[in-house]
Amino acid sequence: MNLIWLNPFSGISGDMLLGALLDLGAPLDDIRAAVASTGLTGWELTAERVVNGGIAATHARTATTDTATHRSAAALLEMVSRAEPAPVAAAARRAVTAIAEAEGTLHDQDPATVHLHEIGGWDTVIDTVGAAAALHALGGPRLSSAPPALGTGSVRTRHGVMPSPAPATMALLAAAGAPAVGADVPFETVTPTGAALLGVHAERFGPMPAMTLRRIGYGAGTKEFPGRANVLPAVLGDAPSGSDAAHLPQELLETNVDDVTGEVLGHLLGVLLAAGAADAWITPVVMKKNRPAHTVHVLADPGAPADRLAELLLRETGSLGLRRSPLTKLALPRRTAEVDVRGHRIRVKAGPHGAKPEHDDVAAAAAALGAPLRAVADEARAAFHGSTTFDAPSD
Numbered sequence: 001m002n003l004i005w006l007n008p009f010s011g012i013s014g015d016m017l018l019g020a021l022l023d024l025g026a027p028l029d030d031i032r033a034a035v036a037s038t039g040l041t042g043w044e045l046t047a048e049r050v051v052n053g054g055i056a057a058t059h060a061r062t063a064t065t066d067t068a069t070h071r072s073a074a075a076l077l078e079m080v081s082r083a084e085p086a087p088v089a090a091a092a093r094r095a096v097t098a099i100a101e102a103e104g105t106l107h108d109q110d111p112a113t114v115h116l117h118e119i120g121g122w123d124t125v126i127d128t129v130g131a132a133a134a135l136h137a138l139g140g141p142r143l144s145s146a147p148p149a150l151g152t153g154s155v156r157t158r159h160g161v162m163p164s165p166a167p168a169t170m171a172l173l174a175a176a177g178a179p180a181v182g183a184d185v186p187f188e189t190v191t192p193t194g195a196a197l198l199g200v201h202a203e204r205f206g207p208m209p210a211m212t213l214r215r216i217g218y219g220a221g222t223k224e225f226p227g228r229a230n231v232l233p234a235v236l237g238d239a240p241s242g243s244d245a246a247h248l249p250q251e252l253l254e255t256n257v258d259d260v261t262g263e264v265l266g267h268l269l270g271v272l273l274a275a276g277a278a279d280a281w282i283t284p285v286v287m288k289k290n291r292p293a294h295t296v297h298v299l300a301d302p303g304a305p306a307d308r309l310a311e312l313l314l315r316e317t318g319s320l321g322l323r324r325s326p327l328t329k330l331a332l333p334r335r336t337a338e339v340d341v342r343g344h345r346i347r348v349k350a351g352p353h354g355a356k357p358e359h360d361d362v363a364a365a366a367a368a369l370g371a372p373l374r375a376v377a378d379e380a381r382a383a384f385h386g387s388t389t390f391d392a393p394s395d
């Protein structure tokens with residue numbers, strides 16, 4: 001089972017995601033062991049069967065003896081970095097880093113030293129490490145999600161009364177390029193931790209990919225909303241039979257332009273990718289009236305994301321029209337891990353046909369070590385495969 005799809009129609013928080021993954025079969029002991037490996041003390045994580053809005057679900061209850069009213073992001077990072085196994089620590093670190101960067105922006109402070117209040121509680125360690133450990137225990141399935149539903153109203157925080165969606169939640173969703181929808185619910189439905197976990201673990205946002213549904217789970221929220229189940233549905237399943245590949249619905253947007261400069265086209269690619277395009281590229285063509293021109297191609301998740309990118313494409317090129325074609329993207333299963341190469345962390349993405357170290361990480365490590373790029377890449381691959389020796393780079 002290599003796919004998970006979430007449907008945060010009533011939002012998502014750390015404990016809702018934990019509850020949903022427990023409900024899908026992630027062993028509670030594995031989650032507890034990962035949290036314990038951080039060295040955190042004075043905490044408890046239990047899984048309770050509840051019925052919320054008529055739906056039987058698992059409520060992940062976290063309790064700590066934490067009395068701090070605020071904590072530095074650095075302290076949280078240090079704690080989650082100790083988690084075992086390494087990929088769990090890496091994912092938790094990415095979630096805490098995203099929270100710190102959002103808070104740093106919001107409070108105009110250095111993310112490294114920004115103080116977190118409610119989010120700075122040790123339960124954030126349990127949420128971020130626990131969610132990563134649960135996904136690891138489920139075999140590292142590729143996770144996608146429907147756009148999370150954002151309630152309204154306000155929340156009381158140590159900053160005072162904040163709007164819902166909370167500023168941190170909106171900052172995190174924006175940073176992740178995650179589409180969201182509004183929910184007519186006068187409550188906070190998506191918490192900053194929930195938004196951070198979506199940003200780290202969701203490879204894409206959109207409708208459920210083609211998959212055979214094997215397990216259905218529900219993670220319960222703490223609150224009961226009148227007339228709405230406050231649960232997070234999660235589906236664990238297999239990519240269509242015959243291959244491990246997932247067949248993901250996508251849209252291809254294209255337009256031909258013969259009056260747009262290279263500067264604008266170069267700028268346009270960056271704008272499209274920053275706006276969440278799955279990919280974007282430009283091909284030279286000769287079009288009507290034998291004019292040299294360019295075709296701009298954009299791969300988008302269907303629906304609202306594609307609409308938004310279409311609008312951007314027309315706005316930036318001035319083109320009066322574009323073509324939209326439904327596609328099916330065949331995506332092989334992949335997983336990302338982090339390895340250590342002489343004290344430098346390098347992400348490695350692996351698929352069925354090999355593993356590839358992240359070039360930017362390799363380049364940074366090579367520069368710091370004064371070592372050949374290929375040698376560092378080979379060391380990263382060797383570390384990923386657990387071997388202690390690796391081929392010397394061919395001249």
Ligand SMILES: O=C([S-])c1cc(C(=O)S)c[n+]([C@@H]2O[C@H](COP(=O)(O)O)[C@@H](O)[C@H]2O)c1
Nearest residue numbers: 116117118119155157166167168191192193
């Ligand atoms: O702790 C901090 S700094 C904090 C900031 C913000 C901002 O939007 S800024 C909001 N909150 C609220 O605290 C609770 C807990 O969030 P979790 O992600 O830890 O579940 C939630 O209501 C946030 O909106 C805290």
Ligand code: NI
Nearest residue numbers: 115116117159
């Ligand atoms: Ni704060």
